[in-house]
Amino acid sequence: MTPSFGELLPYIEKREFPNEWLMLMHHEKVSIPTIFISISSATPENIITEIKAEINRYAETQKTTFNIIETGSFGILSFEPVIGIQLPGKARIYYAEIYSNEIYSLLEAVFSQWVQHHHLLGQLNFQNTEAWEGVPLLKEQKWFSNESRHITEACGFCEPPSLLSALSWNRWTTFLYALRNIKQDDIISIIRESELKGRSGSGFLTGLKWQQLTKTNSEQSFLICNAYESNPSSFHGRLLMESDPHLVLESIAISAYALRSTKAYLVIPYRFSLAIKQIQNALKQAYDNGLLGFDIQKSGYSLDIHIFIAPGSYIIGEETAIINAIEGKKAMPNEKPPYPIQQGLLGKPTVINNVETLTQVTYIVRYGTAWFKSIGNEQGYGTKLFSVSGINILRGVFELPLGVPLKHIYDLTKNENANVKAIHLGGPIGNIFDQSFLENIIINFSKPSFVYDGSILFIDHSNCIVDYIKNEINFIQNESCGKCLPCREGSKQLYHILEMLTKRPENEQTKETLVRIKEVMMLTELSNTISNTSLCGLGKKFPNLIHDLLLYFKNEVEEHLYERHCEAGVCKNLRTYTIQVEKCTGCHICFNKCPENAIIGVIQHPHFIIQDKCTSCGICYEMCKFSAITFK
Known part of the structure; x- marks a missing residue:
C-alpha cells in the first residue's frame, strides 16, 4: 500500500526516503503492463484521448489490462507524443511521435518481444529488469547525455500533478528543511554568495535584489513569480509548470520564506491552459497537505500563493505592467524609478523573478553554493534552459551550463539537412546574427551578454x-x-x-x-x-x-x-513570373484570371507575361495546371 503524506513526513524532514518506496513511485518494477504517456502542450488533448482509446481497444481485444500513467514531457517537442511501454520484468522502452493509428501494431510487437525500431527513442533499464537486446539506453542518447539536467531532472519521469510522485523527486523537502533549519537571512546570504543571476536575460544578481528588499523595513512585501513568457519562441517556463509544477511552487515558497513575504503570485498567461491546470491541481494538493497556508507544518510561517491568469499581451511580461494587471489596472509599464523593489504591488516592496530563476534557488539551497559554482564560470554560474527551434532542428528545451558555445547547441540539435543562415537570440527584443557568429558566440553574462531569455531560433536558407x-x-x-x-x-x-x-x-x-x-x-x-x-x-x-x-x-x-529580387523566393511581390513556351497549352486560364491584364495570348497558342504590368500577385502561377509558369 502506498503511504500517505503524513506517513512520509518523517522522511521528508530528513530528505531521505526508503529505496523500496522510491522504486515503487518510479515504477522500476511493474506487476502488469504499464504504458507511460507524455502530456504536454505540444500534443493536443484530443490526440491523447485517441491514443488512450486505442490502448483500451487493444486491451479489450487481447483480454488484458494495462496501467496507464501520464507523465510530463522530456522537453523535446519534436518527439511528442512520447510513449513508454514497460512489461513486467523488462526495461521500459520509449517511442517518439506515436499516434493512435500506430498504437495497436506497436503494442502487438512489444508484447511479442519484438522491437520496432521505427520512432524508437531508447530504453530505461532498472535494477533486476531485463534489457531489450539491441536497443540503446535512453540516457545515452545524444540529446539526453549532453544535457546537464538539474532543474529538469524530473521532466518526463514525474507524474504531474501528483504530490507523492513529486516527493519522490525531492520536491518540497528543501522547503520544509529550510523552514526548520535555515534562517531567512541566511538563505539570502546563500543566494548572494552563489552569484545567481536572473534568467530572464537581465543578468541582475538575484541575491542583491533580495537584499535590497530587506533594507526597506516594510512590514509587508510581495513576491511575484513571472512565468508569462511573452516571447513566442520561448517555452521552457511552460515546460516546468506542465511537467514539474510542484518544483515551481516549492521554489516560490522557499523564495517567499527568505523574503519574509506571506503572499506570493504566480503569473501565467491565459493561453497556457495545461500549465494552469497542472499548477492549480498541484496547488490544491499543497494546501490540502499543509505545505501552504497558515502556520505551515507548525513552523510559525504562513504563505498564500495566488495564481494570476494574465490576459494576452506581450507587454505584460514587463514587471511594472504585471503589477498593474494584478491590481486590476490596464497592463501598461510605468516609468522607473520607483522600482518595484521600492514601491511595487499595492505600493509595497515587491520582488519579481522569473520562474527559472526561482527554481535555481531551490537547487542552490539544497546543494549549496559550492555545487552551484562548480557549473559554468565567473561570467555566469549554474545551468540555463534554452528553448531551441528551427527547420531541420530538434525543437525543445535543453538544460546546459552557462558558458556553452552556441555551436555546441547547434551541433546537439541539428539534423543532416540543417543549413543555418541566421541565428535569432532572444525573440522580438533580442538580436539576429549571420551564420559567421555560430563559431564565435559563447552564451554567458559577459558584455555583451548572449543569454537573453534563452530562446534560440536557427533560421535556414529557405527564409528571407x-x-x-x-x-x-x-x-x-x-x-x-x-x-x-x-x-x-x-x-x-x-x-x-x-x-x-x-x-x-x-x-x-x-x-x-x-x-x-x-x-x-x-x-x-x-x-x-x-x-x-x-x-x-x-x-x-x-x-x-x-x-x-x-x-x-x-x-x-x-x-x-x-534588384527587386528575393533570393529565398519568399517575397512573392518581388518574384518575376515567366511562361515556358514549350509547356504552355494556351488553355487561357491564366489570361482570364490575371487581375492586371498582364498576360497576352490566344487560345491553343503559347501565352506571354507583360512584365511592366505584372504585380507578382502569383495568381497565374497558382492556377496553371501544366506547370508552365515559373518564377525567380
Missing part, C-alpha cells in the same frame, strides 16, 4: 531575413501597449518601410521608386529615435533587429531595394 524581420516588427506593432508614441508609431513606420521593401513599386516611372530608397535610408535614424525615447524595454530593444538587419544582412537588403 528581410521578410522575417518584417514579421517580427509586425508582431511588435500589434503587441505595443500604445502608451508611448515612439514605440506605438515608430513600429508602424518601420513595418511600413519593410513592407515597401518586400514589394516592387507599382510604377517604376514615378517618384515611388525614390521614396522607397529614401525611406530605407531612414531606417537607422528612425530605429535610434525609437530606442532612445521609448518608455520600456520593449521599445528600447526591438529596434536592435533593424540594426542587425542593416549590419549583417546588408546585401540582402540591397538585393530587395535595387
Whole structure:
C-alpha cells in the first residue's frame, strides 16, 4: 500500500526516503503492463484521448489490462507524443511521435518481444529488469547525455500533478528543511554568495535584489513569480509548470520564506491552459497537505500563493505592467524609478523573478553554493534552459551550463539537412546574427551578454531575413501597449518601410521608386529615435533587429531595394513570373484570371507575361495546371 503524506513526513524532514518506496513511485518494477504517456502542450488533448482509446481497444481485444500513467514531457517537442511501454520484468522502452493509428501494431510487437525500431527513442533499464537486446539506453542518447539536467531532472519521469510522485523527486523537502533549519537571512546570504543571476536575460544578481528588499523595513512585501513568457519562441517556463509544477511552487515558497513575504503570485498567461491546470491541481494538493497556508507544518510561517491568469499581451511580461494587471489596472509599464523593489504591488516592496530563476534557488539551497559554482564560470554560474527551434532542428528545451558555445547547441540539435543562415537570440527584443557568429558566440553574462531569455531560433536558407524581420516588427506593432508614441508609431513606420521593401513599386516611372530608397535610408535614424525615447524595454530593444538587419544582412537588403529580387523566393511581390513556351497549352486560364491584364495570348497558342504590368500577385502561377509558369 502506498503511504500517505503524513506517513512520509518523517522522511521528508530528513530528505531521505526508503529505496523500496522510491522504486515503487518510479515504477522500476511493474506487476502488469504499464504504458507511460507524455502530456504536454505540444500534443493536443484530443490526440491523447485517441491514443488512450486505442490502448483500451487493444486491451479489450487481447483480454488484458494495462496501467496507464501520464507523465510530463522530456522537453523535446519534436518527439511528442512520447510513449513508454514497460512489461513486467523488462526495461521500459520509449517511442517518439506515436499516434493512435500506430498504437495497436506497436503494442502487438512489444508484447511479442519484438522491437520496432521505427520512432524508437531508447530504453530505461532498472535494477533486476531485463534489457531489450539491441536497443540503446535512453540516457545515452545524444540529446539526453549532453544535457546537464538539474532543474529538469524530473521532466518526463514525474507524474504531474501528483504530490507523492513529486516527493519522490525531492520536491518540497528543501522547503520544509529550510523552514526548520535555515534562517531567512541566511538563505539570502546563500543566494548572494552563489552569484545567481536572473534568467530572464537581465543578468541582475538575484541575491542583491533580495537584499535590497530587506533594507526597506516594510512590514509587508510581495513576491511575484513571472512565468508569462511573452516571447513566442520561448517555452521552457511552460515546460516546468506542465511537467514539474510542484518544483515551481516549492521554489516560490522557499523564495517567499527568505523574503519574509506571506503572499506570493504566480503569473501565467491565459493561453497556457495545461500549465494552469497542472499548477492549480498541484496547488490544491499543497494546501490540502499543509505545505501552504497558515502556520505551515507548525513552523510559525504562513504563505498564500495566488495564481494570476494574465490576459494576452506581450507587454505584460514587463514587471511594472504585471503589477498593474494584478491590481486590476490596464497592463501598461510605468516609468522607473520607483522600482518595484521600492514601491511595487499595492505600493509595497515587491520582488519579481522569473520562474527559472526561482527554481535555481531551490537547487542552490539544497546543494549549496559550492555545487552551484562548480557549473559554468565567473561570467555566469549554474545551468540555463534554452528553448531551441528551427527547420531541420530538434525543437525543445535543453538544460546546459552557462558558458556553452552556441555551436555546441547547434551541433546537439541539428539534423543532416540543417543549413543555418541566421541565428535569432532572444525573440522580438533580442538580436539576429549571420551564420559567421555560430563559431564565435559563447552564451554567458559577459558584455555583451548572449543569454537573453534563452530562446534560440536557427533560421535556414529557405527564409528571407528581410521578410522575417518584417514579421517580427509586425508582431511588435500589434503587441505595443500604445502608451508611448515612439514605440506605438515608430513600429508602424518601420513595418511600413519593410513592407515597401518586400514589394516592387507599382510604377517604376514615378517618384515611388525614390521614396522607397529614401525611406530605407531612414531606417537607422528612425530605429535610434525609437530606442532612445521609448518608455520600456520593449521599445528600447526591438529596434536592435533593424540594426542587425542593416549590419549583417546588408546585401540582402540591397538585393530587395535595387534588384527587386528575393533570393529565398519568399517575397512573392518581388518574384518575376515567366511562361515556358514549350509547356504552355494556351488553355487561357491564366489570361482570364490575371487581375492586371498582364498576360497576352490566344487560345491553343503559347501565352506571354507583360512584365511592366505584372504585380507578382502569383495568381497565374497558382492556377496553371501544366506547370508552365515559373518564377525567380
